[in-house]
Amino acid sequence: TGALYVGGVDRLYQLTSDLRVTAHVSTGPQLDSPDCLPPIVAKDCPSATRTHNYNKLLLLEEVGPEGNGAESGSLIVCGTLFQGICEKRSLSNITNLLYRPTNPVDTQYVAANDPRISTVAVIISPEGAGMRLMLVGRGYTKGPGDIPPITTRRLSPVIPPRRMFSQEEELGKLVVGSYSEYNNHFVKAFVHGKHVYFLFSRRDMWHRKEYRTYVSRLCISDRSFYSYVEVPLFCEGGYNLAQGAWLGNHTGRPALFVVMSAGQASTPVATSRSALCVYGMEQLDGMLRRAQEVCYTEAGRGSSGQEEAYIEYQVSSKCYKLPKASLVDYPCGGEHTPNPIASTVPVKATPTFTCTTHLSAVATATEAGLTIAFLGDRQGTLHKVLVHENSSGHRYSSVPVHPNSPVSADLLLDQTQEHVYVLTHNRVSVSSCEQRTDCGSCLSMSDPYCGWCVLQGRCTRKHQCERHLQPNHWLWSFGAADHCVRVERLQPANQSRDTQTKVTLSVLELPSLMSSESLSCEFGQLAPSPAHITGNTVTCQSPEPHLLEATPPGTDHMILPVAVKFGNVTITTGNMTFYDCGAVSHLNRTSQCLSCVSSVWGCNWCPLDQLCSHSSNCPHHHTILNHRDSEGPSSCPLVYALQSPALVPMGLSTTVVLLGKNLDIYTDKADYMCVVEVKGVQFNLSASVQKTDDHTHTFTCSPHQFQFEVSELQYSAAVYLRRGQRRIDASPGLTLQLYDCSAGQSDCSQCRAVPPEYGCVWCPGSPTPSCVFNQSCSSAASDTCPPPHITQIVPVTGPLEGGVLITITGSNLGMKFEDVEGGVSVAGVDCVAKAEGYHISTRVVCELQPSEKPKRGPVLIRVGPSASGRSTQEFTYQDPQLLGLVPDKGPISGGTRLTIRGRQLLTGQASDLQAFVGQQPCFIVEEVTDSQLVCQTGTSNRTGGASVSVFFGKAERMVPNGAFKYMDDPVVTRVEYMNIQLCVPESATQMSCPTPKVSPQFKVKGLWFQLDNVRDKKSKSFVYYPNPELYPLNRDAPDTPYRFKPGGVIAVEGQHLTRAMSREEVRARLGDQECEVKTLDDTHLYCEPPEAQPNSLDHNDLPTLKVLMGNLEVDLGLVQYDSDSPLPPVPLAAQIGLGAGAAVIILSVLVVILMYRRKSKQALRDYKKVLLQLETLEINVGDQCRKEFTDLMTEMMDLSSDVGGPGVPLLDYKTYAERVFFPGQQGAPLSRQLDLPESRRTTVEQGLQQLNNLLNNRLFLTRFIHTLEAQQGFSQRDRGYVASLLTMALHDKLEYFTEVMKSLLQDLVQQYVAKNPKLMLRRTETVVEKMLTNWMSICLYSFLKDVAGEPLYMLYRAIKYQVDKGPVDSVTGKAKRTLNDSHLLREDIEYSAMTLTVLVKNGVEVQHCPVKVLDLDTITQVKDKILDQVYKGAPFSQRPAADSLDLEWRSGQAGHLTLSDDDVTAVVQGRWKRINTLQHYKVPDGATVALIPRCSAGNGVNQVFQTGEKTPMLEGEEEEGLRLWHLVKSSEDPEIPKHRKSSMRERERAKAIPEIYLTRLLSMKGTLQKFVDDVFVAILSTKRPPPIAVRFFFDFLDDMAEKHGIDDPETVHIWKTNSLPLRFWVNILKNPQFVLDVQVTDSIDAVLSVIAQTFIDSCTTSEHKVGRDSPVNKLLYAREIPRYKQLVERYYSDIHSAASGCYQEMNSTLTELSGSFASEMNTLVALHELYKYINKYYDQVIMALEEDSSGQKMQLAYRLQQVAALVENKVTDL
Secondary structure, eight states, X not given: OOOEXXXXXXXXXXXXXXXXXXXXXXXXXXXXXXXXXXXOOTTTOTTOEEEOOBEEEEEEEEOOTTOOSSSOEEEEEEESSTTTOEEEEESSOTTSEEEOOSSOOGGGOOSOSSTTSXXXXXXXXXXXXXXXXXXXXXXXXXXXXXXXXXXXXXXXXXXXXXXXXXXXXXXXXXXXXXXXXXXXXXXXXEEETTEEEEEEEEEOTTTTOOEEEEEEXXXXXXXXXXXXXXXXXXXXXXXXXXXXXXXXXXXXXXXXXXXXXXXXXXXXXXXXXXXXXXXXXXXXXXXXXXXXXXXXXXXXXXXXXXXXXXXXXXXXXXXXXXXXXXXXXXXXXXXXXXXXXXXXXXXXXXXXXXXXXXXXXXXXXXXXXXXXXEEEETTSEEEEEEEOTTSOEEEEEEEESSTXXXXXXXXXXXXXXXXXXXXXXXXXXXXOGGGOOSHHHHHHTOOTTEEEETTTTEEEEGGGSTTTTSTTTEEESSOTTOOOOEEEEEESXXXXXXXXXXXXXXXXXXXXXXXXXXXXXXXXXXXXXXXXXXXXXXXXXXXXXXXXXXXXXXXXXXXXXXXXXXXXXEEEEEEXXXXXXXXXXXXXXXXXXXXXXXXXTOOEEETTTTEEESSSOOTXXXXXXXXXXXXXXXXXXXXXXXXXXXXXXXXSEEOOEEEEESOTTOOSOOOEEEEEEETTEEEEEEEEEEEXXXXXXXXXXXXXEOOOOOSSSEEEEEXXXXXXXXXXXXXXXXXXXXXXXXXXXXXXXXXXXXXXXXXXXXXXXXXXXXXXXXXXXXXXXXXXXXXXXXXXXXXXXXXXXXXXXXXEEEEOOOSXXXXXXXXXXXXTEEOEEOGXXXXXXXXXXXXXXXXXXXXXXXXXXOOTTSOOEEEEEEEEEEOOEEEEEEXXXXXXXXXXXXXXXXXXXXXXXXXXXXXXXXXXXXXXXXXXXXXXXXXXXXXXXXXXXXXXXXXXXXXXXXXXEEEEEEEOOOOOOOOOOOOOOOOEXXXXXXXXXXXXXXXXXXXXXXBOXXXXXXXXXXXXXXXXXXXXXXXXXXXXXXXXXXXXXXXXXXXXXXXXXXXXXXXXGEEEEETTEEOEEEEEOSSEEEEEOOSSOOOOSSSSSXXXXXXXXXXXXXXXXXXXXXXXXXXXXXXXXXXXXXXXXXXXXXXXXXXXXXXXXXXXXXXXXXXXXXXXXXXXXXXXXXXXXXXXXXXXXXXXXXXXXXXXXXXXXXXXXXXXXXXXXXXXXXXXXXXXXOOOOHHHHHHHHHHHHHHHXXXXXXXXXXXXXXXXXXXXXXXXXXXXXXXXXXXXXXXXXXXXXXXXXXXXXXXXXXXXXXXXXXXXXXXXXXXXXXXXXXXXXXXXXHHIIIIIXXXXXXXXXXXXXXXXXXXXXXXXXXXXXXXXXXXXXXXXXXOOEEEEEEEEEETTEEEEEEEEEETTOBHHHHHHHHHHHHTTTSOGGGSOOGGGEEEEEEETTTEEEEEOSSSTTOOEETTXXXXXXXXXXXXOTTOEEEEEEOOSOOOSXXXXXXXSOOXXXXXXXXHTTOEEESSSOOSOOTTSOHHXXXXXXXXXXXXXXXXXXXXXXXXXXXXXXXXXXXXXXXXXXXXXXXXXXXXXXXXXXXXXXXXXXXXXXXXXXXXXXXXXXXXXXXXXXXXXXXXXXXXXXXXXXXXXXXXXHHHHHHHOOSOOOOOTTSOHHHHHXXXXXXXXXXXXXXXXXXHHHSOOOXXXXXXXXXXXXXXXXXXXXXXXXXXXXXXXXXXHTHHHHHXXXXXXXXXXXXXXXXXXXXXXXXHHOOOOOO
């Protein structure tokens, strides 16, 4: 019928072939849940929501013989709703529903209930079976009941109790052992011959576990799946995942066309690298038959002994050795044959076409015996590819269908094969022939579909051209032999426009016509004329002359196209030229006859008529023929030469004589006239003629004196002859040369230099000497010239080395260069004249020669024997000197303006000066003065120093001691927007640039920084914000002065104060003095005014407070200082109006109010003072921080260079997992082996394997967890332990683990929504919360490894370095350098840094290694520092323990002293014993020490030591009544009563005011700030995509909130914070040893705790307020926490706003993780440990399973009893 049916989301459409909708049906959304069975009842299915219905199957069922004929057929429609049930609709009208199951049973679930899982199907009618069936292939979904990958469904007949679409036992299915492992992604199902084929991709479970594409085959008649066999498809180039397929024909044989993509690593995720591969069905069937045969008769092994076939899908069968004829006898298998069979040998193909865009669909068609493939891609483009016979192909066209809209795999060709239906918005033609409008572009397409239909004049498909079978009527675009119809020859090609003639065109490939048809010729735009056809020749008449357009001006011809037309269709076109002889002569007026007879057109000249004509007959009969027809141009009447001289002097009467020929043809009596044209003026001179014997004529023109102004010596004037009104031709170039001797010859030398033939002489007569013609000089001409006269020399200075060019100008400087050669001297030194610079008489250029010393003198020139000429100017030889330059460095991109200082820099000309930096020119940019030269550096290809030199001509001068240093180009790393003019550099790394004032509407397009020639390649974003608002001090009464009490601060309120402004940029002025700005936040500015009231700057008595922000100045009102009176006086009105009793009451109330206000103000002042103190302290320690930071960065440089390689000691995954899953546990299950007697091992392992299978049942697992959690004895520690054991056991099935975790979390959400949702996930109180912790740890391991591990390690090293730089008490763990005030060493202890030289043995060589220590370090601390230095970069676990080594001090040859923390020399005072330090042993700075293996005993007094020198060292000494101390004695003195201890602590805390100890904390904080920032940014940055697990889980939380109607964003923020930052990252920050192989000491742990707490505070939503009672660590990071909060909020919002739908990617990631690390999990031990909990609560678990109806169906309790029987011989009810 041509109808088209389209299934989409929630819609079904019936369309006409031109895509008009004739009917549509809404199929969703409806109330549904994948966890519930239909029909859905809301109260029975709490998880049910309005769910979209994705169409999965759309099949046409034709009416069979059993049909009654009333219905034309039916449409089978299956969607994702209600577990994938199907329905039947009428083909004629899809709104007519024929069948839908009302109460479907589980056997009627057909399609996948998940939109992301594929489903394919095909309808079959087995011969003789009398039934119609549907074979369905679908991927694995996690729904109720497990449906095999391929099933058979009944369509008809349906006789009760049979049901339509049901999967019946006798109908057969593909049985698999593990549904999740054999998760086939189906692409296509199709019928070919007597078989059904399925195309799918899945993981290769037999071999390498990589994803591959397979084709499987079943006999249509095989209802038991005995014939199932599959074979892998191999497409060269790594294309392993099928995306779409089409069964078509290639070279006349059936073939399977498959578009395949390369998979991403070992995942089912397709990349954009795609290809088309073609597999012949014959070859495919052959490989499938071979696999069957090998498995039936050769036990699966081929002739080489290699395994070629095997049994797949974990089915308990195997290949046999049956009789050889088994396959012939049982082509579709039987009960006795093995199945399902899989081939190990793939069907191979080479890609026909490859593409870098993701191909998603394929369809093919055959045109003119050629195969054309249509390929759709994910970008919405359809590619057309011609497939050659050898299966290679090339793309000849690409059609954009719907940009960025993926083309669905369902491509469809219409019945006429003219159009392709593409599942985006458009229908696409198979070709675009009609878009080409001319034959050339049509044939150039090389499109097999297209050709040029000659008589229709259009590009068409072959069948669209009426006479395509006749030769030359349809010219194929793809045929190399076909060419457009073309005119081979046109006669005559050239024709005079004045005549009409017959035109003959020879046409190649001229199509034949019927007798009644004719052609016509069309010349240009003129009306067509009939044509006569003879064979390939077309003859027609040229146009009448009067119809032709005029010849274009300036030309003598025009070209007209001649079109051969069939009706209105142009068949071919040629060109014909029409020439105009009259135009030929008019184009050349000086020689008309010559140009006429020599033209290419064959024109002839009529001399008596002065006419150029195409005719050979002139009106007056005398004709000069064209040179092609006669003896040529010599026949023309012509003046061919001058008999008199061509040179004619001005001002002298001269006679001109001309010679002519061919003039006898003129017989009239007309006179001849000579004409001379001078500057547009004609001089007509009468001529007398004389004829000679050789028929030439001599014309003597009357004498004439030519006189007019000329600027040059001579002027060319045209001369010709005229007879009456006729102009006689003159030879080209026939001219008179008129000349004037005085023109340009201003002196004697120039005059005498004129060539002799001109006859010019220097005439000294009156009134002034001049150059004249010799006959015009009244006196005797001069034979000699005056001496040279010099008017100017340039330059007047030059270097001693010479080499510069001197230009001398004047007069009489010689008649030729040889006159001055060797005759020039400058200041007494010869100057070599240069021929190239010499101008006769007026200029001499010479090269300055060296002089031994500076000198001065004139320039002399001698010309021949005459006297020398002497200049009035004097020339000076100078010795220029360079003294220095600024600046001395600049970027390698150049552009730096160098100022070179010196003396006598104006030596030579400016053009002689050249500056160089190294080999690179430095371009002079300003006018040079005698003492300064400014130049701009060019680019350099390397950094480093380069000498600066200046060349004065050839003389070079160097800047002494002044090399210019090329440096790396500056990089703008950060822009702090200060309040684009000139920038001011402040340091090598910073500059400030004030912004210009702009209007509010102003928008910034970009911001660049130009540093010399270095320009930022990338524009920085820059935004102008509206001006901040500042409110008057007295907002209620702005004119009233603000009362200020000295000693406090002025608080200014406003809005957006910090939006584009920092505290350092803001200034406040009170009157004539500064009000020091102490604090600035978004709404407040606090400034501290002077103690005494400042003076006013204007006419007011009181000062005004003005705030300046850049150029913005705001007046905030007057300020009046209060006197010292403590309370304001009671108002007078109150004293008068009140009685004594009332006064007392009111006064009492007033006192209470005033006290309350005073307290409030005091609290506010305290708060402000705390902030001010912090600000002041930070400012005070700023310099110290910078110095510390510089030291730290210097120290970290080596480390930084290591990081990225093996420098970060990351733990392997197994150790990482053990420390995270089982923190602090010794002998964790990951490290243990199953401890069982050998006799029981096999049985127990079998039982544990069955337990593993049980755990893979979601119902059992959730019941098991809920049962354990309900037991009172199941502690919180047990919950965490069980969760980690489950994580281990299910590590190889992380997808399943994730689904279970999500299910349990949904239950948890349900519980907390009823109570307080904000408390969810706050602690780890349930099994699922620990599962979540472990899940995050697994998923984020690679993120830790690739991204966060490096900054975390850098932070750890920075902390360690800083802590170790100061003293650390080895007993109490307190340190001078820390962030934790409770671990701060508050006493001022004097210490000094030392450097020890450690002897390190490296093989046989002993190396000296310097190690920095403190004199107060204990011996163990020294050993640790030495080990740190010697084993820098090595993991901590690979170092020797400090306990195993002794420290030996070596002094001189024999002095070896072993040092120890405790020995007989230790100092004891009372009951306190001090641990030995380097200071105790008086070890000097620079001492040599060595670490030696510890001996068990030794000689000498100092060999008494304690083993296990680890702090704190209290045990042994405590027993002896002695207490150890290192730097401070513990304040917990047993003799002090308890009530005094607390008061002492309070006094100690009060005594340690911030100025004493906060400075240390602030210093440490400032030093570590960069490293803390780096860690936080690495964790929370969205510049790189956040880990897929985070996006996935945050999506899940958002879904949960939406599902339960939680619209409070704070609650979701808390959930996300509890699940990721607090659950995972805080754990990693506090315990870097979970990720890194490092040692975390108490002092480092104290610092990390503060940083971790800061991270926690940054993730909370509550406002961060600090006061005087706030913990010190909160005060420390009070200013940073708001910034970190913004990071967190942006991280959350970016993830939320990013497109969701990462489930597929998450599943791929989980699959990859399962495969990557599962082998490292000790699954059996985990299962055995889990069984202990089953055993402990055995009865309760069994009871819970038996009470569950679904559990009863699945016999879960029975299966658990089987496990118990196997694992411990438990007597059960079995």
